[in-house]
Amino acid sequence: MPAPENRFKSALASGRMLYGCWAGFADAYAAEIVATAGFDWLVIDGEHAPNDLRTIMQQLQVLEGRHSAPVVRLPMGESWAIKQVLDAGAQTLLIPMVESAAQARDLVRATRYPPEGIRGSGAALARASHFAQIPDYTTTANAQICLLVQVETSAGIDALDEILAVDGVDGVFIGPSDLGADMGYPGDSGARAVQDTIRDALARIAASDKAAGILATDHDTALTYREWGAQFLAVGVDVVLLAQAARALMARWRDE
Numbered sequence: 001m002p003a004p005e006n007r008f009k010s011a012l013a014s015g016r017m018l019y020g021c022w023a024g025f026a027d028a029y030a031a032e033i034v035a036t037a038g039f040d041w042l043v044i045d046g047e048h049a050p051n052d053l054r055t056i057m058q059q060l061q062v063l064e065g066r067h068s069a070p071v072v073r074l075p076m077g078e079s080w081a082i083k084q085v086l087d088a089g090a091q092t093l094l095i096p097m098v099e100s101a102a103q104a105r106d107l108v109r110a111t112r113y114p115p116e117g118i119r120g121s122g123a124a125l126a127r128a129s130h131f132a133q134i135p136d137y138t139t140t141a142n143a144q145i146c147l148l149v150q151v152e153t154s155a156g157i158d159a160l161d162e163i164l165a166v167d168g169v170d171g172v173f174i175g176p177s178d179l180g181a182d183m184g185y186p187g188d189s190g191a192r193a194v195q196d197t198i199r200d201a202l203a204r205i206a207a208s209d210k211a212a213g214i215l216a217t218d219h220d221t222a223l224t225y226r227e228w229g230a231q232f233l234a235v236g237v238d239v240v241l242l243a244q245a246a247r248a249l250m251a252r253w254r255d256e
Ligand SMILES: O=C(O)C(=O)C[C@H](O)[C@@H](O)CO
Pocket: 022, 048, 150, 152, 174, 175, 176, 177, 178, 179, 215, 237
């Protein structure tokens, strides 16, 4: 009995368009609600949402077996944190601020058991192995890991071709907000220079053996990014959806 199939990794490899949403409430109940929408993937955000290992695990638990595949984003690509979330059951990781091929190679190694990598062997304690109920988990888990790296600085863009050559990286996600800020356009990822950089980057990623990903909450911008080569395309942020709907509702009654 091998490690569970990573459906997101398989879908990414098939080339199918995959629409996602950020899950930023750091809460299993909220993740369960968003999953009823039918997104192909949900980002359990450990970078900008108040998640910890236990809340990440609880969201992995409620998403198990659902259509929406969990993508866990860590604050940074630390090998100890990668070990913890993989043992908690994550199979797809989104790692921010990747700026070199060397960094990408280190991330690949951190997600794999030896001899391919350095992931610590603690499967008996791990939810991921169904607490050692999957006897050959450590020899089959590597193949089900999906590593998505975020390129979101000028340095990362400059190293993109080398990053794209790293075996074990499955996708490259362009972070428009951070990229815009690093390029000197904080809060304005729509600036011409940023858009030109995003277009070139998505094209280069799509032309490689990796999948291209990005986030756009504006519909027309998301359509443009899809035309430019994005395959795993996040089109919403749950926290923003609730905040905007609540404010609009009160604004309407305030004017009644
Ligand atoms: O830089 C970006 O843009 C991203 O990485 C996406 C955002 O961080 C995400 O938190 C949505 O705001």
